[in-house]
Amino acid sequence: MKWFVEKPASVRLSRRALLKIFGISIAAIAVGAYKITDLFAHRNKYIKMRQKGQYKDDERVRKVYKLAASHQNPMIKRFYDEFAIQPFGEVSEELLHTTYFKRTGGF
Amino acid sequence: MSLCIKGGEGLVEKIRTFPPSPVNEKLKTYRKGELAGIVRVSDRCVGCDTCRTQCPTGAMMGEIGTRHKIDYDRCINCGQCLINCPFGAIEQMSFLDEVMKKLEDKNSFVVAIVAPAVRVALAEEFGKPPGTLTVSRLHLALKKAGFHIFENNFAADQTIMEEGTELIGRIAYWELGLKEIEFEIKDIRPISWVKKVKLDLKEFENKPLPQFTSCCPAWVRYAEVYYPEILPHLSSCKSPQQMAGPTAKTYGALKVWKVNPERIYTVGIMPCTAKIYEASRPEFDSAWRWLKEKGLVTTKFKDVDAVLTTRDLAELFRRKGINPIEFSENEKPENFEWYSGGGTIFGTSGGVMEAALRFAWSVLSGQEPPALSEKWNFVKVRGYTHPRVEAKITIPLKSELKKEIGLDEVTLNVCVVNGIGYRGLHIKDVLEEVLAGTSKYHFIEVMTCPGGCLNGGGQPVEPMGTSWIDPVLPLPL
Numbered sequence: 001m002k003w004f005v006e007k008p009a010s011v012r013l014s015r016r017a018l019l020k021i022f023g024i025s026i027a028a029i030a031v032g033a034y035k036i037t038d039l040f041a042h043r044n045k046y047i048k049m050r051q052k053g054q055y056k057d058d059e060r061v062r063k064v065y066k067l068a069a070s071h072q073n074p075m076i077k078r079f080y081d082e083f084a085i086q087p088f089g090e091v092s093e094e095l096l097h098t099t100y101f102k103r104t105g106g107f
Numbered sequence: 108m109s110l111c112i113k114g115g116e117g118l119v120e121k122i123r124t125f126p127p128s129p130v131n132e133k134l135k136t137y138r139k140g141e142l143a144g145i146v147r148v149s150d151r152c153v154g155c156d157t158c159r160t161q162c163p164t165g166a167m168m169g170e171i172g173t174r175h176k177i178d179y180d181r182c183i184n185c186g187q188c189l190i191n192c193p194f195g196a197i198e199q200m201s202f203l204d205e206v207m208k209k210l211e212d213k214n215s216f217v218v219a220i221v222a223p224a225v226r227v228a229l230a231e232e233f234g235k236p237p238g239t240l241t242v243s244r245l246h247l248a249l250k251k252a253g254f255h256i257f258e259n260n261f262a263a264d265q266t267i268m269e270e271g272t273e274l275i276g277r278i279a280y281w282e283l284g285l286k287e288i289e290f291e292i293k294d295i296r297p298i299s300w301v302k303k304v305k306l307d308l309k310e311f312e313n314k315p316l317p318q319f320t321s322c323c324p325a326w327v328r329y330a331e332v333y334y335p336e337i338l339p340h341l342s343s344c345k346s347p348q349q350m351a352g353p354t355a356k357t358y359g360a361l362k363v364w365k366v367n368p369e370r371i372y373t374v375g376i377m378p379c380t381a382k383i384y385e386a387s388r389p390e391f392d393s394a395w396r397w398l399k400e401k402g403l404v405t406t407k408f409k410d411v412d413a414v415l416t417t418r419d420l421a422e423l424f425r426r427k428g429i430n431p432i433e434f435s436e437n438e439k440p441e442n443f444e445w446y447s448g449g450g451t452i453f454g455t456s457g458g459v460m461e462a463a464l465r466f467a468w469s470v471l472s473g474q475e476p477p478a479l480s481e482k483w484n485f486v487k488v489r490g491y492t493h494p495r496v497e498a499k500i501t502i503p504l505k506s507e508l509k510k511e512i513g514l515d516e517v518t519l520n521v522c523v524v525n526g527i528g529y530r531g532l533h534i535k536d537v538l539e540e541v542l543a544g545t546s547k548y549h550f551i552e553v554m555t556c557p558g559g560c561l562n563g564g565g566q567p568v569e570p571m572g573t574s575w576i577d578p579v580l581p582l583p584l
């Protein structure tokens with residue numbers, strides 16, 4: 001999982017650099033350095049847990065309400081029947097679609 | 108060691124906020140009225156440089172040991188710096204006070220547009236582990252606080268209807284050389300429902316392949332600032348939040364809730380800091396334009412009036428003494444609370460792609476398997492922890508389309524960019540290939556945040572409070 005293993009800040013930070021930065025207690029610095037190293041390893045874990053939750057919700061609405069795909073949503077059917085008529089119809093073009101802008105920053 | 112600063116009862120970090128205000132700089136990449144400086148570095152920065160290594164654009168600047176600074180012209184407001192700062196030194200712009208006031212105002216009909224990823228992270232602010240689902244209890248808690256519900260997952264389903272149709276249109280025009288196409292969107296349960304779609308493909312002349320997703324406002328801004336030539340490739344679909352706002356103020360106001368559209372105040376509740384910026388884009392007043400044309404309103408208003416992050420919402424609940432965990436998780440949805448599995452997986456990397464594939468596959472093949480069937484799962488496109496995923500998806504065509512198109516099946520080449528990466532690391536090749544005309548893909552999903560919105564810049568900051576070394580607090584050891 002190369003993705004998250006950016007070089008931990010603690011590797012790049014020498015203890016001296018840290019001292020220079022903080023000028024507070026060495027103990028506090030040690031805690032801070034531990035924290036930074038830990039950050040990315042930990043990040044993987046909570047992202048995975050949230051991902052599980054998201055797919056659990058997918059399974060839940062499929063199991064309880066039998067809704068796997070967007071066009072099966074009863075309120076979507078109502079929205080197009082009563083109001084928007086069809087995707088890419090006039091109402092959709094006015095309310096649901098947009099355009100983009102070139103932004104020149106000079107970089 | 109319990110050294111953490113408690114957000115609520117949870118062990119998440121408390122992020123400082125500041126009220127919306129313009130930045131004191133002349134900016135080149137923002138238009139009039141757009142909010143810049145959604146996140147800012149405070150003087151509590153110790154110069155550890157972690158944020159800079161997480162920044163997708165190079166907007167975060169500074170040397171080790173010096174206070175870092177954001178170049179707002181380069182910044183895309185993703186908030187990755189904020190959630191990764193080990194010292195809680197980055198602050199977020201917050202509309203919380205304004206929203207609290209609106210909730211007290213009896214004349215306002217306050218609508219919460221709740222994003223997919225909020226439901227898998229909010230509980231962390233109330234002492235539960237990451238991934239704990241809060242759906243109907245979140246709705247009930249929001250209602251208790253005075254909101255009406257508009258599921259952004261419903262808007263995600265709208266997005267798929269529009270964006271999936273757009274993809275079919277682009278492929279029909281560019282790959283199959285058709286001038287128009289007709290197809291049916293069908294569902295057989297609980298009763299047969301058919302939507303006939305007819306597309307005049309002339310307008311697709313300006314919509315080339317591959318098509319990129321457009322639901323991540325930080326990615327849209329990235330394209331606008333760094334790769335403007337790519338813009339015709341972006342889906343013309345607004346993001347779910349920006350579909351939800353105008354739908355609530357038109358269809359919702361007139362046909363569902365039956366209230367005066369001018370009373371509706373829409374609040375995006377998002378895992379995301381870029382959504383705060385997105386809502387401020389000047390073209391996002393489409394409901395007002397639409398209603399004005401029909402003589403129904405006069406005073407100008409935005410499609411989305413305010414945006415709260417997941418953290419802001421937790422703070423709102425705390426201020427009101429509401430604990431969402433305590434409500435029932437078994438309430439049946441009504442109106443805009445309905446959503447599909449495809450809608451909810453928008454919160455995770457690969458989710459928009461999978462939802463679009465569920466739609467396109469069903470429409471093109473004519474198949475409608477039971478909801479729990481494996482056939483709806485396109486596991487190959489899930490981002491999980493891969494920076495980039497690609498897949499080939501072959502869809503057999505139903506007989507009407509076989510005749511119309513003259514092919515037995517179509518094969519879609521798709522790609523999922525899971526986090527733009529440090530200075531565009533995960534996306535640069537993909538974009539360069541498209542610009543060189545050598546891209547093999549039909550459809551590309553881009554999420555700025557690694558893992559998708561569930562790891563967005565507005566989410567609870569895990570783990571173990573990172574602001575241990577906080578000058579305003581006594582040192583822990």
Ligand code: SF4
Pocket residue numbers: 148151152153154155156157158159174175191192193194195196197
């Ligand atoms: S991560 Fe936080 S403390 Fe470290 S340089 Fe960035 S803003 Fe400063």
Ligand code: SF4
Pocket residue numbers: 146161162163164165166167177181182183184185186187188189
């Ligand atoms: S990480 Fe995102 S929000 Fe932070 S400076 Fe970079 S682009 Fe801006």
Ligand code: SF4
Pocket residue numbers: 184185322323324325326378379380381382554555556559560561562563564565
């Ligand atoms: S990936 Fe999601 S949370 Fe991150 S910037 Fe994009 S929309 Fe916001």
